[in-house]
Amino acid sequence: MPVQNALTRKDGRSQLASPPSVQLGRSFEPIGAPTAFARNEEVFGEGEPAEYLYKVISGGVRTYNSLDDGRRQIAAFYLPGDIFGLEARKFHSVTAEAITRSMLHAVKKTKLMSRPSGDLMMTHLLLDLTTQELHRTQAHILLLLRSAEERVVGFLLEIAKREACKREFDLRMSRQDIADYLGLTIETVSRTLTRLENAAVISMQTSRHIVLRYRPALHRLNS
Amino acid sequence: MPVQNALTRKDGRSQLASPPSVQLGRSFEPIGAPTAFARNEEVFGEGEPAEYLYKVISGGVRTYNSLDDGRRQIAAFYLPGDIFGLEARKFHSVTAEAITRSMLHAVKKTKLMSRPSGDLMMTHLLLDLTTQELHRTQAHILLLLRSAEERVVGFLLEIAKREACKREFDLRMSRQDIADYLGLTIETVSRTLTRLENAAVISMQTSRHIVLRYRPALHRLNS
DNA sequence: CGACCATTTGATATGGATCAAGCGATGTGG
DNA sequence: CCACATCGCTTGATCCATATCAAATGGTCG
Numbered sequence: 163m164p165v166q167n168a169l170t171r172k173d174g175r176s177q178l179a180s181p182p183s184v185q186l187g188r189s190f191e192p193i194g195a196p197t198a199f200a201r202n203e204e205v206f207g208e209g210e211p212a213e214y215l216y217k218v219i220s221g222g223v224r225t226y227n228s229l230d231d232g233r234r235q236i237a238a239f240y241l242p243g244d245i246f247g248l249e250a251r252k253f254h255s256v257t258a259e260a261i262t263r264s265m266l267h268a269v270k271k272t273k274l275m276s277r278p279s280g281d282l283m284m285t286h287l288l289l290d291l292t293t294q295e296l297h298r299t300q301a302h303i304l305l306l307l308r309s310a311e312e313r314v315v316g317f318l319l320e321i322a323k324r325e326a327c328k329r330e331f332d333l334r335m336s337r338q339d340i341a342d343y344l345g346l347t348i349e350t351v352s353r354t355l356t357r358l359e360n361a362a363v364i365s366m367q368t369s370r371h372i373v374l375r376y377r378p379a380l381h382r383l384n385s
Numbered sequence: 386m387p388v389q390n391a392l393t394r395k396d397g398r399s400q401l402a403s404p405p406s407v408q409l410g411r412s413f414e415p416i417g418a419p420t421a422f423a424r425n426e427e428v429f430g431e432g433e434p435a436e437y438l439y440k441v442i443s444g445g446v447r448t449y450n451s452l453d454d455g456r457r458q459i460a461a462f463y464l465p466g467d468i469f470g471l472e473a474r475k476f477h478s479v480t481a482e483a484i485t486r487s488m489l490h491a492v493k494k495t496k497l498m499s500r501p502s503g504d505l506m507m508t509h510l511l512l513d514l515t516t517q518e519l520h521r522t523q524a525h526i527l528l529l530l531r532s533a534e535e536r537v538v539g540f541l542l543e544i545a546k547r548e549a550c551k552r553e554f555d556l557r558m559s560r561q562d563i564a565d566y567l568g569l570t571i572e573t574v575s576r577t578l579t580r581l582e583n584a585a586v587i588s589m590q591t592s593r594h595i596v597l598r599y600r601p602a603l604h605r606l607n608s
Numbered sequence: 609c610g611a612c613c614a615t616t617t618g619a620t621a622t623g624g625a626t627c628a629a630g631c632g633a634t635g636t637g638g
Numbered sequence: 639c640c641a642c643a644t645c646g647c648t649t650g651a652t653c654c655a656t657a658t659c660a661a662a663t664g665g666t667c668g
Contacts, residue, residue: 227527230608235530237523250516255523285508292515293473299522300460300478304450306529307458307568310624337647345530350624352648368633369647385453533656560615570657575616591665592615609668616663623657631648638641 196267199260205247208257212249214268215291218242221264222334225256226342236343238298239335241324248291261335306345313344314354315383318364322374330373337369419490422483428470431480435472437491438514441465444487445557448479449565459566461521462558464547471514484558529568536567537577538606541587545597553596560592 196219199205205216205223216223223240237256240246247268249255260266274284305316317340325331333340341348358364363379364372374380419442422428428439428446439446446463460479463469470491472478483489497507528539540563548554556563564571581587586602587595597603 229527229530233530235527237526250520282505282508285505285512289508289512289515292512292519296515296519296522297473299519299526303460303522303526303529304452304458306526307452307456347625348647349626349649353624356648571615572617572658573656576656579616611668612666614663614665616661618661619659621656621658623655624653625655626653627651629648629650632646634643634645636641636643638639 194268196265199264199266201260201262203260205258205260205266206254208254210254211252212247212254213272214247214270215245215274216247216258217245217267217269219265219267221266222261223258223264223266224261224335224339224343225258227256234342235345236339238295238302239321239339239343241334245291248288248295250292261339310344310346310350311354311357312383313346314340314351314358315380317344318372318374319380319384328374330371333370333372417491419488422487422489424483424485426483428481428483428489429477431477433477434475435470435477436495437493438468438470438497439481440468440490440492442488442490444489445484446481446487446489447484447558447562447566448481450479457565458568459562461518461525462544462562462566464557468514471511471518473515484562533567533569533573534577534580535606536569537563537574537581538603540567541595541597542603542607551597553594556593556595 199221206212206214208227218240220242222242223244223246224236225238225240225246226234226236228234238246239261246258247254271284274280274287277283301320305313305320308316321333322328322331335343337348337351341351344351346354355364355366359366361379363374363376363383365375366372422444429435429437431450441463443465445465446467446469447459448461448463448469449457449459451457461469462484469481470477494507497503497510500506524543528536528543531539544556545551545554558566560571560574563569564574567574578587578589582589584602586597586599586606588598589595
């Protein structure tokens with residue numbers, strides 16, 4: 163069931179005061195039907211031509227770079243409502259995969275361009291999206307400098323902010339995904355979550371279900 | 386003496402096939418005179434309104450976030466020809482300071498907007514700059530995941546690519562600046578450089594003057 | 609020359625990686 | 639319906655890269 167946040171209401175209009183000119187939904191009025199992707203299915207690969215933008219309807223997507231030493235750096239997670247597929251160059255610099263079964267809405271960029279005043283609209287859309295990506299990326303850098311515990315807490319707060327219920331939610335991604343996003347090992351992520359649970363800061367009914375029990379501590383750790 | 390690279394020739398036109406629509410110089414034709422900034426002088430501070438774009442004429446600039454624990458994360462170094470001051474929001478999210486005595490050319494954004502077809506041009510300019518920033522930031526993330534040695538080598542190659550002479554150059558920034566950019570301590574940066582010199586991969590006449598002596602080893606380390 | 613600041617070098621401590629094993633849920637074939 | 643394999647996660651023991659603490663060196667400017 164797709165989560166509907168302020169940027170993804172059916173009518174495609176935001177109710178938030180949009181920082182620059184963020185009305186992303188507007189340019190993404192349904193054209194064609196959403197496509198289904200299976201868990202771990204590739205949406206596009208590094209190096210392929212970047213012709214489409216995608217909007218997550220349900221499920222979730224990870225984008226990543228494969229490192230030469232076999233590791234994987236996850237660049238971002240895209241949750242329902244998020245748009246991805248944006249690239250600076252003509253080709254994708256990351257690979258995108260569904261993290262769970264997902265519905266994605268794809269729009270060909272040239273199609274957007276060809277509509278009346280498409281160029282201006284497209285440029286604005288791209289600027290908004292790029293700006294948002296830049297923000298996300300800068301925040302990611304700041305996260306990577308911190309201790310393992312701070313990274314994990316930062317990650318939980320980041321996800322919580324984007325989920326419908328900010329206090330209790332299911333993680334769509336595996337421990338390995340989280341580790342690859344935070345630049346940690348799976349063991350460290352696991353141990354850190356266990357420690358947070360022991361400290362009664364969070365609780366986990368199952369390994370994928372998180373309850374943020376004591377926010378002040380989380381924000382203190384996230385300082 | 387400002388370095389002139391392909392993007393900053395006097396006529397403001399690039400000779401490179403520009404990836405998206407990068408013609409940054411064009412919009413930055415001299416309006417008013419450049420301003421001098423002393424070493425460590427602040428150009429703008431975190432939280433201030435972002436009204437101007439700046440172009441580095443000579444010297445260099447660092448942008449950074451102050452971390453709550455007193456550390457400092459340098460987001461980027463801007464060298465002659467680079468444009469900075471771009472912000473997603475209405476306010477600066479970083480502080481900018483001159484790393485050496487620098488000449489900067491400032492252009493008020495509203496001024497660019499008010500010129501004929503200013504809005505379209507401005508949007509394109511912002512998109513180009515934002516895209517470039519996004520690239521830089523993504524590359525920065527990948528750098529931060531590597532070992533100390535790989536980070537330092539990556540940094541040297543990154544700087545070399547942007548300097549006039551790619552084999553031999555002066556570092557405009559201190560060891561502390563480098564450390565804060567790479568998420569390392571000053572001691573680790575220093576030790577790593579010493580080790581590279583002992584391995585005859587680089588040489589340093591002075592601590593600020595770098596000669597890349599053996600590229601293959603550098604690229605191997607950068608893999 | 610002397611003070612100051614940036615850099616280097618040395619000794620030790622430690623957070624997180626690595627290696628290894630155990631556990632719990634889920635699914636499959638007999 | 640149960641034995642068993644598989645997969646994702648957790649837990650434990652040890653190791654190592656980098657931080658930390660401390661001091662020496664060198665370069666610059668008054």
